[in-house]
Amino acid sequence: xxxxxxxxxxxxxxxxxxxxxxxxxxxxxxxxxxxxxxxxxxxxxxxxxxxxxxxxxxxxxxxxxxxxxxxxxxxxxxxxxxxxxxxxxxxxxxxxxxxxxxxxxxxxxxxxxxxxxxxxxxxxxxxxxxxxxxxxxxxxxxxxxxxxxxxxxxxxxxxxxxxxxxxxxxxxxxxxxxxxxxxxxxxxxxxxxxxxxxxxxxxxxxxxxxxxxxxxxxxxxxxxxxxxxxxxxxxxxxxxxxxxxxxxxxxxxxxxxxxxxxxxxxxxxxxxxxxxxxxxxxxxxxx
Numbered sequence: 001x002x003x004x005x006x007x008x009x010x011x012x013x014x015x016x017x018x019x020x021x022x023x024x025x026x027x028x029x030x031x032x033x034x035x036x037x038x039x040x041x042x043x044x045x046x047x048x049x050x051x052x053x054x055x056x057x058x059x060x061x062x063x064x065x066x067x068x069x070x071x072x073x074x075x076x077x078x079x080x081x082x083x084x085x086x087x088x089x090x091x092x093x094x095x096x097x098x099x100x101x102x103x104x105x106x107x108x109x110x111x112x113x114x115x116x117x118x119x120x121x122x123x124x125x126x127x128x129x130x131x132x133x134x135x136x137x138x139x140x141x142x143x144x145x146x147x148x149x150x151x152x153x154x155x156x157x158x159x160x161x162x163x164x165x166x167x168x169x170x171x172x173x174x175x176x177x178x179x180x181x182x183x184x185x186x187x188x189x190x191x192x193x194x195x196x197x198x199x200x201x202x203x204x205x206x207x208x209x210x211x212x213x214x215x216x217x218x219x220x221x222x223x224x225x226x227x228x229x230x231x232x233x234x235x236x237x238x239x240x241x242x243x244x245x246x247x248x249x250x251x252x253x254x255x256x257x258x259x260x261x262x263x264x265x266x267x268x269x270x271x272x273x274x275x276x277x278x279x280x281x282x283x284x285x286x287x
Contacts, residue, residue, distance in 0.1 A: 007067075007098060008060040009105050013053040015065060017043060023058075023065040027088025041219055044197055048190045049085045050074050055113065057105045059089070059098050066090040069102040073115065074189050082110050082287075083184045084120035103136060110287055118285040119184060121257070123278060130281065138283040143260040144183055147274040149253050151220065154245035154272070160235035161203045161210075163243040168192075169200055169212050169224075177211065177226035180259035183282060186223035198223075199247040203236045213240035220250025237268060257282075 012020065021042045028035035037045070050072030059067035067090065072083040089098050110118060121144065122129050171188055184190065191198055191214055202212045211227035222244060227236045245253055257280065258265060270276065 007101070008062075009057055009101060010060070011054050011109070012056040012058050012068070012070075015053070015058055017046065019065055020046075020068065020070070023068055023090070024086060024088060026090045027067070028086075030091060044194060044216070044218070046070070046085065047194045048197070049083060049185055050189065050193065051085060055082065055106070055109055055115075057102050057109070059093075059102060061093070066093045067098045067102055069106045071106060071110075072184070073113075074184075074187075076117070076119070079117055080113075080115045082106075082115045082118045084118070087120075099132070107287065116287055118287055120283050121183070121280045122283060123280055125279075130283075133283055133285075136285065138285045141282045141284050142180075144257040144280045144282055145260050145266060145276055146256045146278045146280065147254065147258065147266075147269050148277055149272070149274040151245045151248065151251055151253050154241050154253055157238050157242040157245075157272070159239040159242045161205070161239040163201045163203055163239060165247075166200045166202050168195070169202070169214070170209065173209055174212055174224075174226065177228050179262050179265065182224060183257035183259075186257055191223055199244070201240055201243050201247070203227075203239060205231050205234070205236065210234075211236040211240055213244045215244040215248050215253075217247065218249055220248045220253045222253060222255045225255065232264075238272060241272065 018039065021039050024042060025036060052071055052073045055071040055073055057069045058065050067088065069087045070085040072085050074081055087099065087102060120133065120138065122133060124143065197216050197218065199215050199217055200212065203210050210231040213222060213225045215222045225237065225240060255269065255274070260266070260279065266276070
């Protein structure tokens, strides 16, 4: 199919963040999950997910940015790994090969930088996108579940444990509480990339570190909530959630990308009234 106009493709180090934000809003204006985020939220998202402009590619119609592949880069379990923060195309430019060209150019850049794998997330119901990614060589790694609730509902919970705010989590100890590794946007690297954006709360049980929760102050996003296995079913998780709800300016609380193998965690969230509103696949390409 012929393009409306021939596109220009280049990396994004010369494109300012405000232009990227406007293109993001346009590209996701009709998305299944509402993505109409403010510029400050967009800026925090890019910092949190490790945005690297020189590894990211834009499609331009003249000077207008009409498509993009925004990429983060980190070392994941010892392996240099790229992450697709977002790939989007303005509605009127879709189905014209722009997405495939963005992927091809981004892949070439990543290979030159000796990146070994490419990670992304895609909504489980987005079958055309899943088929495209599988055609490009991506394989499903795991399923991720996303939950949300009005803050006011969590604030009605009666905390049974005293909570403390702390400047940071003892990660060596905290990782022992995990049943599954956090997704990219919920990882330790993402939380520590902008520490001032987060509130950290812990519970001690008989003096022992028993659980913790982290919330992004502005958005109400909870990237991590964990209780040591021997202290579960004691109301610690509910106490943490109630305190976190009191610490955010947002009206809605969200826990995104919970590994779907964490059945007990999902049952716990549902028991408190959280809605499972969408599921995603985490997919990986070996480069």
